[in-house]
Amino acid sequence: GQNIDQPTEMTATEGAIVQINCTYQTSGFNGLFWYQQHAGEAPTFLSYNVLDGLEEKGRFSSFLSRSKGYSYLLLKELQMKDSASYLCAVRALTGANNLFFGTGTRLTVIP
Amino acid sequence: ETGVTQTPRHLVMGMTNKKSLKCEQHLGHNAMYWYKQSAKKPLELMFVYSLEERVENNSVPSRFSPECPNSSHLFLHLHTLQPEDSALYLCASSQDSGTQYFGPGTRLLVL
Numbered sequence: 001g002q003n004i005d006q007p008t009e010m011t012a013t014e015g016a017i018v019q020i021n022c023t024y025q026t027s028g029f030n031g032l033f034w035y036q037q038h039a040g041e042a043p044t045f046l047s048y049n050v051l052d053g054l055e056e057k058g059r060f061s062s063f064l065s066r067s068k069g070y071s072y073l074l075l076k077e078l079q080m081k082d083s084a085s086y087l088c089a090v091r092a093l094t095g096a097n098n099l100f101f102g103t104g105t106r107l108t109v110i111p
Numbered sequence: 112e113t114g115v116t117q118t119p120r121h122l123v124m125g126m127t128n129k130k131s132l133k134c135e136q137h138l139g140h141n142a143m144y145w146y147k148q149s150a151k152k153p154l155e156l157m158f159v160y161s162l163e164e165r166v167e168n169n170s171v172p173s174r175f176s177p178e179c180p181n182s183s184h185l186f187l188h189l190h191t192l193q194p195e196d197s198a199l200y201l202c203a204s205s206q207d208s209g210t211q212y213f214g215p216g217t218r219l220l221v222l
Binding site for chain 1: 142152
């Protein structure tokens with residue numbers, strides 16, 4: 001089976017750095033995705049990791065450790081518009097490109 | 112972002128009604144997905160279509176009936192739903208097993 005855990009809520013200050021963690025247990029691993037979802041909108045793709053290490057994309061970075069079943073999304077220079085839910089999703093080895101999602105972390109950025 | 116569109120955006124229906132949700136992707140992808148997103152629960156994969164054939168049915172009740180007439184369009188036909196079916200229904204598409212791109216969803220309320 002699949003189990004993906006991430007914190008339910010986080011609050012951070014504008015201009016600061018925040019790290020959103022995700023731990024997973026899967027019967028087969030074929031990559032980890034992070035999506036951003038603003039209220040009432042579509043989840044939008046942020047990053048993809050399949051090998052260990054850090055992937056940097058502008059203000060956002062994502063890290064993966066397959067041996068620890070652990071990933072984090074790092075957001076730098078926080079802006080008010082970064083207030084959203086951040087979804088961690090693991091792709092299984094079996095099935096038709098099945099993604100298994102965590103419940104999402106609702107990030108609130110305060111002035 | 113208009114790569115994946117969904118209509119209607121909001122739907123209220125009674126338990127005896129029949130309605131359909133529509134999804135259209137303009138990305139040239141060959142796989143499409145239906146997900147259910149309920150409050151405080153992870154996104155749940157419902158159906159997967161690859162090259163217009165259903166390749167995954169994730170134990171979804173028969174009151175939900177998908178249809179994929181071509182690689183650009185996906186429907187979810189609804190009949191005799193229950194109040195617990197109220198949720199956000201998200202459509203996504205991908206090229207093969209690549210990154211999935213989501214539509215904005217249909218917010219469904221069953222009375």
